Amino acid sequence: MEATETTPSKPAAPQSGKANSLHERIVSDITGRIVSGSWQPGHRIPFEHELAAEYDCSRMTVNKALAQLARSGMVERRRRSGSFVRRPHSQAAVLQIHDIRSEVEALGLPYRYQLLARQVRRANADDRERLGLGASPRVLEIASLHFAGARPFCDENRLINLGAVPEAENEGFEGNAPGPWLVAKIPWSVAEHRIHAAAADAALASALDIRPGTPCLVVERQTWSAEQPVTQARFTYPGDGHVLVARFTP
Structure with missing residues (x-):
């Protein structure tokens, strides 16, 4: 039987770049909706699992984006209630x-x-x-x-x-x-x-x-x-x- 040579497959490329770009896109999209007035103060932002489905990404990426928006003062995160657009303070x-x-x-x-x-x-x-x-x-x-x-x-x-x-x-x-x-x-x-x-x-x-x-x-x-x-x-x-x-x- 003729021997065949196999080449080890290359490991999958890291997904950090994709995750980072998705995170930035989510932050940009939500910021745009708030600044334009499409989402008014008090508006409930979709839940993490809803945003994860919309952007086809992990909930960890969505959580990172919402955490950044909360630190900037645009979003208020309420335990068990979700995230809401915050009035400029x-x-x-x-x-x-x-x-x-x-x-x-x-x-x-x-x-x-x-x-x-x-x-x-x-x-x-x-x-x-x-x-x-x-x-x-x-x-x-x-x-x-x-x-x-x-x-x-x-x-x-x-x-x-x-x-x-x-x-x-x-x-x-x-x-x-x-x-x-x-x-x-x-x-x-x-x-x-x-x-x-x-x-x-x-x-x-x-x-x-x-x-x-x-x-x-x-x-x-x-x-x-x-x-x-x-x-x-x-x-x-x-x-x-x-x-x-x-x-x-x-």
Whole structure:
């Protein structure tokens, strides 16, 4: 009988590269659905076995992807309940003039600003109280929304003292938020923050896409330049999505 020579078969190539690429694809796909607004905060993400079947991979790969999304703050994992889209949760320094765009981008989400209303008028009693004015100058009132991805992130209502910043009257603020514009335009010497909680009324609930009565965090900021009031702004955040931080030394 003629002898035949056999060649040992080569071991299968390691699957780590495939697993890594699948893991990255799952992270990218879920991130895209969250950022686009397709999956809203509170939406339950498919269970691990469902995602494993969809991507034809192991549950270990899916678990790794969900763990990464949880660490980034996009997903909240609840024992026995599954994984859910988390509302963006930001931090801001109490003792700083912070930029909302920076807050949003720190979350890894795209930022968008929308002007809702703009009105120049003679200051009324409420305006004078907010700005601390004795006389009745003209003011500019601006209402706007800041977005994190597809979701409203913060409602802003701002008064600008046109006696201190007359050039603001000719600025449309359609593409740029008034806060950074003012910081670049006029130096402030004193700033004050007032922080309180409030329940969302119907108008605010509609703007922030939350239910009426939802607890909100309100940050009121006023700035002065050489003892002259410049602006007073009221920033309202959904209460479960924002933290204020102060760090100081003796």
